[in-house]
Amino acid sequence: MAKQPIITLLTHTHPDGDAIGSTTGLYHFLEGLGYRPTLVLPDPAPANLVDLLPDQVLIHSLDPVAADQALTHCDILIGLDFNQFKRTGSTETAASHSSARKILIDHHLNPDTAAFDQIFSEAGRSSTCELVYYLLLAHPTVQQSASKLSMDTLYSLTTGLITDTNNFNNSLSPATFRMAADVCEAGVDLDRITEKIYRSNRSNRIDLMGFLLNERRFQLKDVGAEYMLFSLQDQKKFDYLSGESEGFVNLPLQTKRVRLSALFTETDEGCIRVSLRSKRGFSANRLAQRFFNGGGHENAAGGKLYLPLDDVAAYFEKAVRTFLLEEDPQ
Ligand SMILES: [Mn+2]
CATH class of the missing domain: 3.90.1640.10 (inorganic pyrophosphatase (n-terminal core))
Known part of the structure; x- marks a missing residue:
């Protein structure tokens, strides 16, 4: 043989x-x-x-x-x-x-x-x-x-x-x-x-979901974008286990006017993990490729940022506004 x-x-x-x-x-x-x-x-x-x-x-x-x-x-x-x-x-x-x-x-x-x-x-x-x-x-x-x-x-x-x-x-x-x-x-x-x-999660997941949505979610209303910042400190506070924030990034898209949602997760590897979800007509893939060192699918993409978490909000806002101008320059 x-x-x-x-x-x-x-x-x-x-x-x-x-x-x-x-x-x-x-x-x-x-x-x-x-x-x-x-x-x-x-x-x-x-x-x-x-x-x-x-x-x-x-x-x-x-x-x-x-x-x-x-x-x-x-x-x-x-x-x-x-x-x-x-x-x-x-x-x-x-x-x-x-x-x-x-x-x-x-x-x-x-x-x-x-x-x-x-x-x-x-x-x-x-x-x-x-x-x-x-x-x-x-x-x-x-x-x-x-x-x-x-x-x-x-x-x-x-x-x-x-x-x-x-x-x-x-x-x-x-x-x-x-x-x-x-x-x-x-x-x-x-x-x-x-x-x-x-239907088999720890209650930590629900507590964390509520906390992120209420305390760590931010809006860019005029462009229909929302993002959440998930720090290492908050991960510790909720005894977060890898995978337990699965699906959170989709939640803001339940609102009609939101067409882009992002979740930024701080890691102990010196980078921020980026998750992007979008609705039809907004390319999460191109946004991830252009600004977040990543890519994926048209409406679901990921990437990485090498910035302190405190600087992510300003970076995200600038990235989204630049991206929208580049995609639809009028
Ligand atoms: Mn897959």
């Missing part, structure tokens, strides 16, 4: 449901085919997603030597749910310099075509999980039948489908619902996933 290739799977920093779901979904599928892949995460998964993880996971922030080793000494490196190695944080160097054959499976705009040998990139997909699902359906062992996929793979992929669409609220297409129907038919209990993701 030919020697089995060594496969390593990698996703982006602060992994969300789609990042964890797509990597673990593919992991379990490859395992079922007899491979022994390695899963590398730049940092730990949120508590409500750890049940999807296999027994062995290498977390770079906890075990950098072993994680770098897995990225360097593999034959195939598969990146999921990011468009450039920069989005993988501390694993960027080892991953981008790895001599492995590099494959990307992703749904963000503007994939870094120079960095990969093979790219499956479809920005029209709700989630990387949706894209992985349809790729796996085409595999000879699956023959277009979801029931041929293991329950582990199905639950993983469905998790990302649910979280990246914000529980079937955005980024929807007929293929999204087709996948949802398929997985239901194959035995996935959607309610079990939504219970875990949306």
Whole structure:
């Protein structure tokens, strides 16, 4: 028998449901085919997603030597749910310099075509999980039948489908619902996933949500923008755990006149994490690319700022006003 290739799977920093779901979904599928892949995460998964993880996971922030080793000494490196190695944080160097054959499976705009040998990139997909699902359906062992996929793979992929669409609220297409129907038919209990993701939080999350909305939310009324500032001090005060502010950035968009919402989260890595959400007609992706060292999707993007949190308000206001003038100069 030919020697089995060594496969390593990698996703982006602060992994969300789609990042964890797509990597673990593919992991379990490859395992079922007899491979022994390695899963590398730049940092730990949120508590409500750890049940999807296999027994062995290498977390770079906890075990950098072993994680770098897995990225360097593999034959195939598969990146999921990011468009450039920069989005993988501390694993960027080892991953981008790895001599492995590099494959990307992703749904963000503007994939870094120079960095990969093979790219499956479809920005029209709700989630990387949706894209992985349809790729796996085409595999000879699956023959277009979801029931041929293991329950582990199905639950993983469905998790990302649910979280990246914000529980079937955005980024929807007929293929999204087709996948949802398929997985239901194959035995996935959607309610079990939504219970875990949306109805199993600590009360800290609700307290924090109220606090940020009331005390740390600011408006640029004339341009329809709002932003929230989330300091390290407030994170400590609410005993914040990574992932617990998931979805907060969407809340201001419930107001009719708000078309752009931003959440700035101070980190202990010396930068501010930026989340941007917008309504149709306002490109969060271009704003993130132009002013926030990032990008993503048209109406949902992220980035980083290297400024003190105190300077973010002025920077944001100037960025939004400049951006609007550039986009619509009249
Ligand atoms: Mn995604």
